[in-house]
Amino acid sequence: MHVVVNAATSADGKLSTRRREQIKISGADDFARVDRVRADSDAVLVGVGTVLADDPHLTVDDADYRDERQSDGREPHPARVVADSRARTPTDARILDDAATTYVLVSESAPADRVSALEKTGGTVVTAGDTRVSFPEAFAELEARGIDRLMVEGGGEVIFSLFEDELVDELSVYVGSVVLGGRDAPTLADGDGFVESFPTLDLRDVERIDDGVLLTYDVV
Numbered sequence: 399m400h401v402v403v404n405a406a407t408s409a410d411g412k413l414s415t416r417r418r419e420q421i422k423i424s425g426a427d428d429f430a431r432v433d434r435v436r437a438d439s440d441a442v443l444v445g446v447g448t449v450l451a452d453d454p455h456l457t458v459d460d461a462d463y464r465d466e467r468q469s470d471g472r473e474p475h476p477a478r479v480v481a482d483s484r485a486r487t488p489t490d491a492r493i494l495d496d497a498a499t500t501y502v503l504v505s506e507s508a509p510a511d512r513v514s515a516l517e518k519t520g521g522t523v524v525t526a527g528d529t530r531v532s533f534p535e536a537f538a539e540l541e542a543r544g545i546d547r548l549m550v551e552g553g554g555e556v557i558f559s560l561f562e563d564e565l566v567d568e569l570s571v572y573v574g575s576v577v578l579g580g581r582d583a584p585t586l587a588d589g590d591g592f593v594e595s596f597p598t599l600d601l602r603d604v605e606r607i608d609d610g611v612l613l614t615y616d617v618v
């Protein structure tokens with residue numbers, strides 16, 4: 399599976415403010431680029447922290463891209479995936495509507511009543527890992543279901559875990575011209591942090607978009 403991480407940060411590396419509310423860092427041209435990356439993907443993944451904070455829909459906005467996908471024999475939207483160890487996704491979350499297939503990755507520790515509530519709303523539950531979602535295991539299952547190209551939109555906890563598991567192939571960071579600050583504000587890669595064996599990136603491209611900069615890296 400080819401895994402592409404895409405996120406927008408402030409100039410000081412934050413994904414959002416200390417209140418963890420959704421904040422627009424990208425401008426119109428960058429959101430249009432993100433829509434293209436979604437349209438080119440088989441699935442788009444976020445963590446449940448992002449679902450609880452942003453209630454994202456994760457669908458393709460541009461009708462031409464949806465038509466293009468359908469003329470290639472694909473669904474109009476990529477599948478949506480939420481990493482949700484304890485099945486905390488609200489049943490009325492936008493990610494669970496019937497616009498696209500939604501996979502909910504849970505761990506063995508997820509309460510059975512929450513799992514069945516998510517299944518009743520139409521979510522396809524994939525169990526991988528004891529107390530936390532095991533991405534290597536879950537991704538093998540997604541691959542078996544035809545997901546070869548996965549876009550990851552965040553947040554910081556999930557992005558860190560994917561680097562830790564050495565599952566990231568490409569990283570695109572849009573750096574907006576704003577400072578958010580806050581020691582508790584989420585950053586691009588949170589988790590426990592690395593103290594050695596840091597992931598190494600190969601800078602492939604630098605592009606000015608809107609009033610910010612898009613940095614595109616291959617993971618070495």
Ligand SMILES: NC(=O)C1=CN([C@@H]2O[C@H](COP(=O)(O)OP(=O)(O)OC[C@H]3O[C@@H](n4cnc5c(N)ncnc54)[C@H](O)[C@@H]3O)[C@@H](O)[C@H]2O)C=CC1
Pocket residue numbers: 404405406407412413414415417418419420421423444445446447448449451452481482483484530531532533551552553554555556557559584588
């Ligand atoms: N600017 C941007 O591009 C984006 C910003 N955000 C912001 O990021 C914040 C949310 O990020 P986070 O709080 O870091 O949450 P997150 O979206 O990374 O979700 C973390 C949760 O995922 C679950 N999870 C399951 N398996 C896991 C694993 N193996 N490793 C790590 N987590 C796992 C856990 O329940 C964990 O609490 C919000 O403020 C949101 O607005 C989110 C996405 C993109």
Ligand SMILES: Nc1nc(O)c(N)c(N[C@@H]2O[C@H](COP(=O)(O)O)[C@@H](O)[C@H]2O)n1
Pocket residue numbers: 404405406420421422423424429432444448452453454455456457551552572
């Ligand atoms: N690329 C990008 N730029 C920003 O400024 C952002 N705030 C985000 N956030 C991500 O976009 C998701 C919203 O998706 P929908 O529009 O609801 O489909 C949000 O959940 C973050 O993953 N991204």
